[in-house]
Amino acid sequence: MGDAIASSGTSGGFARGRRVASLAGAAPGDRVYRVVITAFALMIPALLLLIAVAIGVAAWPALSAAGLSFITSSEWNVQAGKFGAAPAIYGTLVSSFIALVLATPLALGVAIFLSEIAPKWLRQPVAFLVDLLAAIPSVVYGLWGIFFLVPMLRDHVVPFFRDTLHLGNTPLFSGPAYGPSMLAAGVILAIMALPYISAVTREVLIAVPRSQRDAALALGATKWEMIWDAVIPYARSGIIGGVILGLGRALGETMAVTMVIGNRPEISASLLAPGYTMASLIANEFTEATSDLHLSALMAVGAVLFVITLIVNGMARWLVWRVASGPKS
Amino acid sequence: MIGSAVAARDFSFWYGKKQALHGVNITVSSRSITALIGPSGCGKSTFLRSINRMNDTIPGARHEGSVLLGGKDVYAPDMDVVHLRHRVGMVFQRWNPFPKSIYDNVAYGPRINVGLRGRELDDVVERSLRRAALWDEVKDRLRQSALGLSGGQQQRLCIARALANQPEVLLLDEPASALDPGATQKIEELLVELKSELAIVIVTHNLQQAGRVSDYTAFFYLGRLVECDATGQLFTAPREQQTEAYITGRFG
Numbered sequence: 372m373g374d375a376i377a378s379s380g381t382s383g384g385f386a387r388g389r390r391v392a393s394l395a396g397a398a399p400g401d402r403v404y405r406v407v408i409t410a411f412a413l414m415i416p417a418l419l420l421l422i423a424v425a426i427g428v429a430a431w432p433a434l435s436a437a438g439l440s441f442i443t444s445s446e447w448n449v450q451a452g453k454f455g456a457a458p459a460i461y462g463t464l465v466s467s468f469i470a471l472v473l474a475t476p477l478a479l480g481v482a483i484f485l486s487e488i489a490p491k492w493l494r495q496p497v498a499f500l501v502d503l504l505a506a507i508p509s510v511v512y513g514l515w516g517i518f519f520l521v522p523m524l525r526d527h528v529v530p531f532f533r534d535t536l537h538l539g540n541t542p543l544f545s546g547p548a549y550g551p552s553m554l555a556a557g558v559i560l561a562i563m564a565l566p567y568i569s570a571v572t573r574e575v576l577i578a579v580p581r582s583q584r585d586a587a588l589a590l591g592a593t594k595w596e597m598i599w600d601a602v603i604p605y606a607r608s609g610i611i612g613g614v615i616l617g618l619g620r621a622l623g624e625t626m627a628v629t630m631v632i633g634n635r636p637e638i639s640a641s642l643l644a645p646g647y648t649m650a651s652l653i654a655n656e657f658t659e660a661t662s663d664l665h666l667s668a669l670m671a672v673g674a675v676l677f678v679i680t681l682i683v684n685g686m687a688r689w690l691v692w693r694v695a696s697g698p699k700s
Numbered sequence: 701m702i703g704s705a706v707a708a709r710d711f712s713f714w715y716g717k718k719q720a721l722h723g724v725n726i727t728v729s730s731r732s733i734t735a736l737i738g739p740s741g742c743g744k745s746t747f748l749r750s751i752n753r754m755n756d757t758i759p760g761a762r763h764e765g766s767v768l769l770g771g772k773d774v775y776a777p778d779m780d781v782v783h784l785r786h787r788v789g790m791v792f793q794r795w796n797p798f799p800k801s802i803y804d805n806v807a808y809g810p811r812i813n814v815g816l817r818g819r820e821l822d823d824v825v826e827r828s829l830r831r832a833a834l835w836d837e838v839k840d841r842l843r844q845s846a847l848g849l850s851g852g853q854q855q856r857l858c859i860a861r862a863l864a865n866q867p868e869v870l871l872l873d874e875p876a877s878a879l880d881p882g883a884t885q886k887i888e889e890l891l892v893e894l895k896s897e898l899a900i901v902i903v904t905h906n907l908q909q910a911g912r913v914s915d916y917t918a919f920f921y922l923g924r925l926v927e928c929d930a931t932g933q934l935f936t937a938p939r940e941q942q943t944e945a946y947i948t949g950r951f952g
Contacts, residue, residue, distance in 0.1 A: 491759070582796035586858070589754060590809040591786035591865060600808065605799060 423677065430671035433664055441671060447636045449656075454668035458636040460675060462553065462646035466628060467621035469557025469642070470564050475614055477561070478568035485569075486576040487598050498573065505566035513630030516559045521550040521631055524558065529643060542640040551633035554642040559627050564617035571613030575606040608691045615687035622680055625650035649676040705730040705869050705899035706751055707768040713746055716760035720746040723765065724925045726918055730868070733891060733900040735914035735931065737907060739951065742920040744903045748871050751901065752788040753781050769869070786813045789862030793874040795854040797846035797861070802829075802838050805846045805857055809865040824864055831897075832860035833890050852883025856890065863894075870894065872902040876909065888913045907947060911935055919943045 434441055437454050444455025485498050529548045533539035579602045587601035603610070625648075633645020634655060649672050660666045706728040713721040721743045728734045736744035749755045750767055753774060766773040774784050786809070797805050806825045810816040816824060825842070829835040834856045838849070846857055855875060862870060872891075876884040891900055891913050904910050910917050911931060918928035919942070927934060927943045938944045945951055 580796075582792060582794055583798065584757075585754065585790075585792060586796040586798065586861075587808075588757070589752065589785055589790040589792075590861065591782050591813045593782055596812050600812070601798060 426670055426674045426677060430667060430674040433667035433671040434674070436664065437668075437671075441668075442675060445636065445638055447652075449660075449662070449665050452662075452664055454664075454671070456649065456652070456668075456672050456675060458638050459647045459649040459652045459672060460679070461638050462556075462632065463622060463648040463650065463676065463679070466553055466556040466560055466632065466646070466648055467618060469554070470560030470621040471614065471618055473558065473561035474565045474568055474617055478565045478613070478617070479572060479610070481565070481569040482572035482576055483598060483603075486573050487594075487602065498570075501566050501569055503566075504562065505570075509563070509624065509626040510630075512559055512563060512627035516555060516627060516631035520559060521552075521555050524548075524552070524555055525550045529554075543642050546639070546641040546644055548643040549633075549645070551631055551645050552643045553632065553639075553646040556628045556632040556646065556648070557642070559631055560621040560624055563624060563627065564621045567620055568613045568617040571616055572606070572610050575609030575613070576602055578609075579605045611687065611691050615684065615691075618683060618687075619680065622676070622683065623650060625654050629654055649673075704728065704768075705770070706901065708747070708750075708765065709768065710765035711747075711750065711767055712764045713743075713750055713755070714760075714762050715746075715758060720923055721750070721763075722923045726925055726928055728869075728899055728901055729916065730899045731895055731897070732915040733895050733902060733913050734916040734918060735910035736901065736903045736918050736920060737905075737910050738920035738926075738946070740905075743923040744918075744920040745873055747920070748873055748901060748903050749790075751869065751871055752785050752790055754785075754790065756781065782813075786865050787867055788869045788871060789865055789867035790871045791855070791858050791862055791873065791875050793877055795851060795858050795878075797849075797854050797857050799845065799847055801843045802846045802849070802857060803842040806860050806864050808861060813865060828860040828864040829857075831863050831894065832856045833886065833893070834860055850883070852879050852886060855879060855883070855887060859887075859890065867898060869899045869901065872900065874903055874905060877905060884909070907935075919946060921946070 433454055436452075437444070440455055442455075442460060443457055444453070445457045446453045446455045447458070448454075481497075481501055485494050485501075489497065525548050529544070532544050538544045583601045583605050584597055587597040592600060628648050629651035632648060632651060634647055634651055635645040636647045636652070637644070639646070653669050653672055653676075656665070657669055660669055704727045708724045708726045711721060711724045712719065724743075724747060726747075736748060738744050746755065750763065751769070751774065755761045763775060766775060768774070769784070769788065773779065798808065800808075803825055806828050807816075807821050810821055810824050826835060826839075829838060834853060837853060838857075841848075846854060849857060859870075859872075859875075876887045879887065888909065891902065894900060895915075902910075902914065914931045916928060917931045917934045919926045919934065919938075919940075921942050927938060927940045929939070934943065935947055938947065
């Protein structure tokens with residue numbers, strides 16, 4: 372190799388060629404490594420594509436038979452071969468939305484408390500307990516929902532909203548409250564999404580540099596102003612990422628929701644009415660689906676869920692990118 | 701002493717069990733620049749951060765003695781630390797603008813401390829940027845992100861942000877140590893301009909810088925204030941052996 376460099380003045384092209392060749396030849400391990408790593412990296416998108424194609428193919432008969440009415444119609448009648456998934460789509464979106472509305476402020480509060488306010492000795496134990504919420508099996512949440520949450524909502528929370536706050540006449544709280552409801556599903560999803568949001572938020576808050584906190588404090592900010600004006604804006608994109616992670620959890624959650632939402636394929640403005648979600652629909656009917664069209668319709672529901680999740684994640688990416696690329700004003 | 705802005709009386713400071721300052725006595729005159737010099741870990745930054753109580757946030761920190769601002773102990777129980785930091789501005793070694801617009805950075809202090817808005821706030825922002833010799837460079841892009849400025853500009857923005865609070869004292873912790881010579885020179889010129897209006901205390905590792913800008917220099921060593929004198933005096937005829945050894949480059 373020393374020769375090659377020394378002779379580069381007289382026969383540069385040749386010497387350079389030899390050096391590159393000897394370099395490539397000298398490290399076969401590097402090439403193997405590169406090939407293996409590339410293969411691993413490509414496997415993930417390939418897998419995603421395969422899943423999408425498989426679902427798409429399986430869903431095609433139902434989708435082509437129902438057309439646009441698959442997502443706009445509310446009629447889901449297996450015997451008649453009518454498949455309209457609108458109530459399930461609506462239920463998935465609304466229950467997840469309720470979950471985010473309830474979980475985000477709570478999770479932010481938990482994260483701010485744990486990263487900024489709590490005394491040191493309290494941080495680890497409380498953080499551990501919050502993280503533990505994510506470890507509870509979904510079916511256990513469902514049982515807890517059936518035996519505790521649903522009766523509690525029906526007997527205490529709903530009367531409070533209706534009688535104390537006089538919201539009984541608003542569409543959101545109208546109609547009979549049997550128990551299983553969109554509200555119950557939203558609340559249970561909120562509890563399940565909370566540990567994800569708060570864990571991510573806590574990490575990004577802790578990662579905000581000391582210098583940003585010092586900057587606010589040195590300008591005469593109170594601790595609260597420091598958190599609100601310096602720490603949270605700096606961590607904004609990470610916090611949004613955490614919320615999206617929670618949303619992903621809520622959109623796909625199946626078991627616990629199925630156990631408390633009531634599983635009735637109807638669209639109702641009332642949060643107290645039972646509803647349905649796409650995941651519950653698939654889980655409930657898959658074992659009983661005998662006709663090809665029915666199976667295909669369930670695959671189509673899966674495809675819609677898949678697409679909605681992709682859109683939500685895409686929007687989240689865009690939001691994080693936009694926020695991370697700096698302030699506009 | 702007439703015109704004293706900040707004074708320390710038998711001030712000692714501990715981080716947990718480690719004593720960082722031993723009985724410091726010093727008087728900082730108003731309308732002048734005082735440089736704090738000394739080797740790393742000598743306590744000069746600790747002392748600087750004791751003046752606006754930025755050390756409060758460090759667990760296990762405690763002090764004895766007093767630091768007087770306008771004759772009043774900043775560690776007195778009735779001292780409002782938020783108000784203290786409003787009166788004593790600070791600029792850090794690593795410039796730390798908020799990821800907000802240039803305008804919002806400068807406006808931050810007046811907004812939270814006195815609730816200034818609108819036209820009045822515009823005026824304060826402009827005046828502060830002018831005082832920090834940054835106005836001409838940024839006046840057409842006040843609404844753009846502060847993070848798009850060069851390092852030297854960001855540091856002057858941080859100075860402008862501190863000035864917007866109309867402080868009586870400005871503390872600077874090695875403000876130019878990460879800047880190139882051109883940007884450093886701008887900051888030094890700026891400090892000399894500013895001293896007609898307020899007291900400036902600057903920590904620096906750069907002895908030439910201390911010589912160029914400061915009126916008084918204080919030499920710290922191992923947590924003690926060894927010597928404090930007019931800068932010309934201290935650099936040409938130091939009273940203490942240790943001071944002479946340090947400024948002639950025999951250690952540190």
